[in-house]
Amino acid sequence: MKRAFPIFAVLTAALLSYAMYEALVAAPTEKTMGDVQRIFYYHVPSAWTAFLLFFINFVVSVAYLVRRNPIADAVAVVTAEVGVVFCTVVLVTGPLWARPVWGIWWTWDVRLTSTLVLWLIYVSYLMLRRFSSSGQTPVLAAALAVFGALDVPLVYFSIWIFRTQHPQPVIGGGGSIDPRMLRVLLINWAAFLCFAALVCWSRYRLERLQRDVEETQALEALLEPRGSR
Amino acid sequence: MTFLYAAYAATWLIHILYLGILVRRYSRLRNEIEQARK
Numbered sequence: 001m002k003r004a005f006p007i008f009a010v011l012t013a014a015l016l017s018y019a020m021y022e023a024l025v026a027a028p029t030e031k032t033m034g035d036v037q038r039i040f041y042y043h044v045p046s047a048w049t050a051f052l053l054f055f056i057n058f059v060v061s062v063a064y065l066v067r068r069n070p071i072a073d074a075v076a077v078v079t080a081e082v083g084v085v086f087c088t089v090v091l092v093t094g095p096l097w098a099r100p101v102w103g104i105w106w107t108w109d110v111r112l113t114s115t116l117v118l119w120l121i122y123v124s125y126l127m128l129r130r131f132s133s134s135g136q137t138p139v140l141a142a143a144l145a146v147f148g149a150l151d152v153p154l155v156y157f158s159i160w161i162f163r164t165q166h167p168q169p170v171i172g173g174g175g176s177i178d179p180r181m182l183r184v185l186l187i188n189w190a191a192f193l194c195f196a197a198l199v200c201w202s203r204y205r206l207e208r209l210q211r212d213v214e215e216t217q218a219l220e221a222l223l224e225p226r227g228s229r
Numbered sequence: 230m231t232f233l234y235a236a237y238a239a240t241w242l243i244h245i246l247y248l249g250i251l252v253r254r255y256s257r258l259r260n261e262i263e264q265a266r267k
Protein backbone atom coordinates (compact mmCIF):
# COMPACT_ATOMS: atom_id res chain seq x y z
CA MET A 1 0.00 0.00 0.00
CA LYS A 2 2.91 2.35 0.78
CA ARG A 3 4.35 1.77 -2.69
CA ALA A 4 1.02 2.16 -4.45
CA PHE A 5 0.81 5.91 -3.81
CA PRO A 6 4.10 6.96 -5.49
CA ILE A 7 3.48 4.54 -8.40
CA PHE A 8 0.00 5.98 -8.90
CA ALA A 9 1.41 9.53 -8.62
CA VAL A 10 4.01 8.87 -11.34
CA LEU A 11 1.41 7.26 -13.63
CA THR A 12 -0.96 10.20 -13.09
CA ALA A 13 1.80 12.72 -13.88
CA ALA A 14 2.60 10.82 -17.08
CA LEU A 15 -1.08 10.69 -18.07
CA LEU A 16 -1.55 14.41 -17.32
CA SER A 17 1.49 15.30 -19.47
CA TYR A 18 0.22 13.14 -22.33
CA ALA A 19 -3.28 14.63 -21.99
CA MET A 20 -1.86 18.16 -22.10
CA TYR A 21 0.14 17.31 -25.24
CA GLU A 22 -3.01 15.89 -26.86
CA ALA A 23 -5.03 18.98 -25.91
CA LEU A 24 -2.49 21.58 -27.00
CA VAL A 25 -0.85 19.90 -29.98
CA ALA A 26 -2.57 16.76 -31.29
CA ALA A 27 -6.24 17.81 -31.14
CA PRO A 28 -7.54 19.42 -34.35
CA THR A 29 -8.06 23.19 -34.31
CA GLU A 30 -11.71 24.23 -34.23
CA LYS A 31 -12.71 26.23 -37.35
CA THR A 32 -14.63 29.17 -35.87
CA MET A 33 -13.03 29.66 -32.44
CA GLY A 34 -9.48 28.65 -33.29
CA ASP A 35 -7.00 27.67 -30.58
CA VAL A 36 -8.99 29.18 -27.73
CA GLN A 37 -11.44 26.27 -28.07
CA ARG A 38 -8.71 24.05 -26.55
CA ILE A 39 -9.68 25.49 -23.13
CA PHE A 40 -12.62 23.06 -23.48
CA TYR A 41 -10.22 20.12 -22.76
CA TYR A 42 -9.58 21.49 -19.27
CA HIS A 43 -12.90 23.21 -18.57
CA VAL A 44 -15.26 20.29 -19.31
CA PRO A 45 -13.27 17.48 -17.57
CA SER A 46 -12.87 19.75 -14.51
CA ALA A 47 -16.64 20.30 -14.44
CA TRP A 48 -17.39 16.57 -14.77
CA THR A 49 -14.87 15.75 -12.04
CA ALA A 50 -16.39 18.37 -9.72
CA PHE A 51 -19.89 16.95 -10.36
CA LEU A 52 -18.67 13.43 -9.62
CA LEU A 53 -17.02 14.55 -6.36
CA PHE A 54 -20.16 16.41 -5.28
CA PHE A 55 -22.21 13.31 -6.11
CA ILE A 56 -19.91 11.15 -3.93
CA ASN A 57 -20.23 13.83 -1.24
CA PHE A 58 -24.03 13.49 -1.47
CA VAL A 59 -23.92 9.67 -1.19
CA VAL A 60 -21.58 9.63 1.82
CA SER A 61 -23.52 12.46 3.50
CA VAL A 62 -26.71 10.40 3.25
CA ALA A 63 -24.75 7.39 4.56
CA TYR A 64 -23.54 9.51 7.49
CA LEU A 65 -27.05 10.73 8.30
CA VAL A 66 -28.29 7.12 8.31
CA ARG A 67 -25.42 5.32 10.05
CA ARG A 68 -23.27 8.04 11.70
CA ASN A 69 -20.19 6.42 10.22
CA PRO A 70 -17.07 8.60 10.82
CA ILE A 71 -15.39 7.27 7.64
CA ALA A 72 -18.35 8.54 5.58
CA ASP A 73 -18.01 11.91 7.31
CA ALA A 74 -14.27 12.06 6.52
CA VAL A 75 -14.92 11.16 2.86
CA ALA A 76 -17.60 13.88 2.72
CA VAL A 77 -15.12 16.57 3.84
CA VAL A 78 -12.51 15.35 1.37
CA THR A 79 -14.82 15.20 -1.66
CA ALA A 80 -16.36 18.61 -0.90
CA GLU A 81 -12.95 20.26 -0.59
CA VAL A 82 -11.45 18.70 -3.74
CA GLY A 83 -14.75 19.32 -5.58
CA VAL A 84 -14.55 23.04 -4.71
CA VAL A 85 -11.01 23.15 -6.16
CA PHE A 86 -12.22 21.64 -9.46
CA CYS A 87 -15.30 23.89 -9.49
CA THR A 88 -12.97 26.90 -9.03
CA VAL A 89 -11.06 25.77 -12.13
CA VAL A 90 -14.37 25.66 -14.03
CA LEU A 91 -15.30 29.19 -12.89
CA VAL A 92 -11.88 30.56 -13.87
CA THR A 93 -11.40 28.82 -17.23
CA GLY A 94 -14.99 29.58 -18.34
CA PRO A 95 -14.58 33.38 -18.40
CA LEU A 96 -11.11 32.98 -20.01
CA TRP A 97 -12.85 31.17 -22.87
CA ALA A 98 -15.88 33.52 -22.92
CA ARG A 99 -13.90 36.77 -23.25
CA PRO A 100 -12.46 36.09 -26.74
CA VAL A 101 -15.49 34.09 -27.97
CA TRP A 102 -18.48 36.04 -26.57
CA GLY A 103 -16.67 39.35 -26.01
CA ILE A 104 -17.63 39.34 -22.30
CA TRP A 105 -16.13 37.71 -19.24
CA TRP A 106 -19.41 36.81 -17.54
CA THR A 107 -23.17 36.86 -18.03
CA TRP A 108 -25.90 36.05 -15.50
CA ASP A 109 -27.08 33.11 -17.56
CA VAL A 110 -28.68 30.03 -15.89
CA ARG A 111 -25.70 27.68 -16.44
CA LEU A 112 -23.12 30.17 -15.19
CA THR A 113 -25.19 31.44 -12.27
CA SER A 114 -26.16 27.94 -11.08
CA THR A 115 -22.48 26.90 -11.22
CA LEU A 116 -21.52 29.93 -9.13
CA VAL A 117 -24.31 29.07 -6.65
CA LEU A 118 -23.03 25.47 -6.51
CA TRP A 119 -19.54 26.75 -5.69
CA LEU A 120 -20.93 29.06 -3.00
CA ILE A 121 -22.95 26.22 -1.43
CA TYR A 122 -19.87 24.00 -1.08
CA VAL A 123 -17.69 26.90 0.12
CA SER A 124 -20.31 27.53 2.84
CA TYR A 125 -20.23 23.78 3.61
CA LEU A 126 -16.45 23.97 4.13
CA MET A 127 -16.77 27.14 6.21
CA LEU A 128 -19.38 25.45 8.41
CA ARG A 129 -16.99 22.53 8.95
CA ARG A 130 -14.05 24.82 9.60
CA PHE A 131 -15.58 27.33 12.01
CA SER A 132 -18.33 25.47 13.85
CA SER A 133 -17.18 23.65 16.98
CA SER A 134 -20.55 22.12 17.85
CA GLY A 135 -20.82 18.35 18.20
CA GLN A 136 -23.69 18.52 15.71
CA THR A 137 -21.49 20.02 12.94
CA PRO A 138 -21.11 16.76 10.92
CA VAL A 139 -24.91 16.27 10.97
CA LEU A 140 -25.61 19.88 9.94
CA ALA A 141 -22.93 19.67 7.24
CA ALA A 142 -24.36 16.40 5.91
CA ALA A 143 -27.84 17.97 5.74
CA LEU A 144 -26.40 20.99 3.89
CA ALA A 145 -24.57 18.66 1.49
CA VAL A 146 -27.81 16.83 0.68
CA PHE A 147 -29.51 20.13 -0.22
CA GLY A 148 -26.41 21.40 -2.01
CA ALA A 149 -26.34 18.31 -4.23
CA LEU A 150 -29.77 19.30 -5.58
CA ASP A 151 -28.01 22.08 -7.50
CA VAL A 152 -25.79 19.60 -9.41
CA PRO A 153 -28.55 18.29 -11.74
CA LEU A 154 -29.81 21.88 -12.16
CA VAL A 155 -26.34 22.95 -13.37
CA TYR A 156 -25.98 19.91 -15.60
CA PHE A 157 -29.43 19.99 -17.21
CA SER A 158 -29.83 23.80 -17.32
CA ILE A 159 -28.64 23.91 -20.93
CA TRP A 160 -31.30 21.35 -21.89
CA ILE A 161 -34.12 23.05 -19.97
CA PHE A 162 -33.42 26.77 -20.48
CA ARG A 163 -32.29 28.92 -23.38
CA THR A 164 -28.78 29.87 -22.35
CA GLN A 165 -25.77 31.55 -23.86
CA HIS A 166 -23.60 28.62 -22.77
CA PRO A 167 -22.77 26.19 -25.64
CA GLN A 168 -25.10 23.22 -26.01
CA PRO A 169 -23.89 19.79 -24.81
CA VAL A 170 -21.49 18.09 -27.18
CA ILE A 171 -22.27 14.61 -25.88
CA GLY A 172 -25.96 13.67 -25.85
CA GLY A 173 -28.65 16.33 -26.21
CA GLY A 174 -28.34 16.32 -30.00
CA GLY A 175 -24.85 17.87 -30.05
CA SER A 176 -21.98 16.58 -32.17
CA ILE A 177 -18.21 16.50 -31.79
CA ASP A 178 -15.33 15.42 -34.01
CA PRO A 179 -14.27 11.89 -32.86
CA ARG A 180 -10.64 13.08 -32.52
CA MET A 181 -11.77 15.89 -30.21
CA LEU A 182 -13.91 13.46 -28.21
CA ARG A 183 -10.89 11.16 -27.79
CA VAL A 184 -8.76 14.05 -26.44
CA LEU A 185 -11.61 15.14 -24.16
CA LEU A 186 -11.91 11.63 -22.68
CA ILE A 187 -8.12 11.31 -22.22
CA ASN A 188 -8.11 14.60 -20.33
CA TRP A 189 -11.06 13.51 -18.20
CA ALA A 190 -9.31 10.24 -17.36
CA ALA A 191 -6.16 12.21 -16.41
CA PHE A 192 -8.12 14.62 -14.20
CA LEU A 193 -10.01 11.74 -12.58
CA CYS A 194 -6.69 10.08 -11.66
CA PHE A 195 -5.39 13.41 -10.36
CA ALA A 196 -8.56 13.96 -8.30
CA ALA A 197 -8.27 10.42 -6.88
CA LEU A 198 -4.64 11.10 -5.94
CA VAL A 199 -5.48 14.40 -4.22
CA CYS A 200 -8.47 12.81 -2.42
CA TRP A 201 -6.23 9.98 -1.24
CA SER A 202 -3.70 12.44 0.26
CA ARG A 203 -6.43 14.63 1.74
CA TYR A 204 -8.15 11.58 3.28
CA ARG A 205 -4.90 10.49 4.97
CA LEU A 206 -4.50 14.02 6.32
CA GLU A 207 -8.10 14.05 7.58
CA ARG A 208 -7.65 10.72 9.40
CA LEU A 209 -4.38 11.91 10.95
CA GLN A 210 -6.01 15.16 12.06
CA ARG A 211 -8.92 13.28 13.65
CA ASP A 212 -6.50 10.93 15.45
CA VAL A 213 -4.58 13.92 16.86
CA GLU A 214 -7.81 15.64 17.98
CA GLU A 215 -9.02 12.41 19.61
CA THR A 216 -5.71 11.95 21.46
CA GLN A 217 -5.76 15.57 22.65
CA ALA A 218 -9.35 15.17 23.89
CA LEU A 219 -8.40 11.97 25.75
CA GLU A 220 -5.33 13.62 27.29
CA ALA A 221 -7.48 16.53 28.47
CA LEU A 222 -9.91 14.07 30.07
CA LEU A 223 -7.19 12.05 31.78
CA GLU A 224 -5.30 15.08 33.05
CA PRO A 225 -5.81 15.45 36.85
CA ARG A 226 -8.00 18.41 37.88
CA GLY A 227 -6.16 21.62 38.78
CA SER A 228 -2.94 20.48 37.11
CA ARG A 229 -3.12 23.45 34.74
CA MET B 230 -3.34 32.02 -27.66
CA THR B 231 -2.96 34.32 -24.62
CA PHE B 232 -6.34 33.25 -23.23
CA LEU B 233 -5.57 29.58 -23.89
CA TYR B 234 -2.25 29.73 -22.03
CA ALA B 235 -3.83 31.83 -19.26
CA ALA B 236 -6.54 29.17 -18.77
CA TYR B 237 -4.03 26.30 -18.61
CA ALA B 238 -1.71 28.26 -16.30
CA ALA B 239 -4.62 29.26 -14.03
CA THR B 240 -5.77 25.63 -13.80
CA TRP B 241 -2.37 24.43 -12.64
CA LEU B 242 -1.88 27.43 -10.38
CA ILE B 243 -5.14 26.59 -8.56
CA HIS B 244 -4.15 22.92 -8.18
CA ILE B 245 -0.60 23.75 -7.04
CA LEU B 246 -1.92 26.30 -4.53
CA TYR B 247 -4.26 23.67 -3.08
CA LEU B 248 -1.46 21.07 -2.92
CA GLY B 249 0.69 23.70 -1.14
CA ILE B 250 -2.09 24.22 1.43
CA LEU B 251 -2.25 20.44 2.00
CA VAL B 252 1.54 20.21 2.49
CA ARG B 253 1.44 23.13 4.97
CA ARG B 254 -1.42 21.52 6.92
CA TYR B 255 0.43 18.21 6.98
CA SER B 256 3.67 19.73 8.29
CA ARG B 257 1.75 21.69 10.95
CA LEU B 258 0.10 18.46 12.08
CA ARG B 259 3.47 16.67 12.16
CA ASN B 260 4.85 19.47 14.37
CA GLU B 261 1.85 19.11 16.68
CA ILE B 262 2.50 15.36 16.96
CA GLU B 263 6.20 15.98 17.68
CA GLN B 264 5.30 18.53 20.36
CA ALA B 265 2.86 16.09 21.97
CA ARG B 266 5.52 13.37 22.08
CA LYS B 267 8.02 15.59 23.95
